[in-house]
Amino acid sequence: MSELVASQKVMRNYLNALLTEEQEPEVSVAAEVKKQQLNQLLATVQPEKPAVVMKVAAPAPVKTEPVRAKVIPETIVAKAIPVVSQPVSQPVSQPAAKVAAPALTTPVITTPPPKAPAAAAVKEYRSGRFQALFFSVAGLKVALPLKELGGIHKITTLNTLPGKPAWYKGVMLYREQKINVVNTAMWVMPEKYDQNLAETLNYQYVIMLGKSSWGLACESLVNTVALEQDDVKWRAIEGKRPWLAGLIKQHMCALLDVDAMIALLAQGAGSSD
Incomplete structure (x- = not known):
């Protein structure tokens, strides 16, 4: 961690140095000495630069996340369609058969009653x-x-x-x-x-x-x-x-x-x- 903090400070100082170079075209001897010192420090820190670059570039695989987002809505829609279509068709066909049934029984019930009075007309004394x-x-x-x-x-x-x-x-x-x-x-x-x-x-x-x-x-x-x-x-x-x-x-x-x-x-x- 100390090496990482040191490298970050070196990079910050380096950037500050670049900014100051554009504002002061004439470089003094002391500045050159500091520049040499910075170069020496950067030289010592260069082996660790690949590790820093790898950590920064690691978020690149995040680009695959949109692909996962597309897969989720597809599965949700596919499950919702069959569930809605099946229950609607079944109850419609069943009551249609029940309504037609009573119409067949009504004419059969109306015919027997007229025959009943014929049996009642027989006198009790007409037997035995x-x-x-x-x-x-x-x-x-x-x-x-x-x-x-x-x-x-x-x-x-x-x-x-x-x-x-x-x-x-x-x-x-x-x-x-x-x-x-x-x-x-x-x-x-x-x-x-x-x-x-x-x-x-x-x-x-x-x-x-x-x-x-x-x-x-x-x-x-x-x-x-x-x-x-x-x-x-x-x-x-x-x-x-x-x-x-x-x-x-x-x-x-x-x-x-x-x-x-x-x-x-x-x-x-x-x-x-």
Whole structure:
């Protein structure tokens, strides 16, 4: 380190000497002596000059640094491009397939419901053995399935209402319930109903139809009979008299379709409508 400092001082003095030489053209003897001394000092320091030159020229390899700077941006751009392109394409294709799926299932669901009421139309008494209640009206036997019997009441005072059909006998009160009583003989066989028949009728009971407020006036209760399916000639074709479910062969009496009869009475329709 001492040699390096000494050499630096010699170089500084040398440069100062060069500057002074340009300002003072006339050199004295003392100056020449100093010059000789400087030359001698420089001669002694010359072996170390290569080391100083090598250290100064060493920064030259720094020129390769721009090459490294170019390599860095190239790798960054190459990695960024594939990462952005892949996730964008995948989610777009998947929801497109899910949206089209429900359109195929909707028409299949709409078709079955209309077929359900057909099964509900089958009466419970149309399978196996069933009980039927027999009652008489003007010498005619009439029966209805016992499971569709709403009750039996003793006939009491009837209150007529204006604007009702001729077969509407009146309203009867039973425990705060209003019962619409039907003149059964006039409704079932209007073609045979006349003044003579009307005078001979003696209604004693009211046969309630299911859970409705409609009741059929009857003269007497016959009995309850267990019937098989083959005991009835069932109605096969729909048409007139939908209230007639069938004909009981052995007893030669009509079996009522209670639901159909309630619907007709509610509409104010007769048996032949």
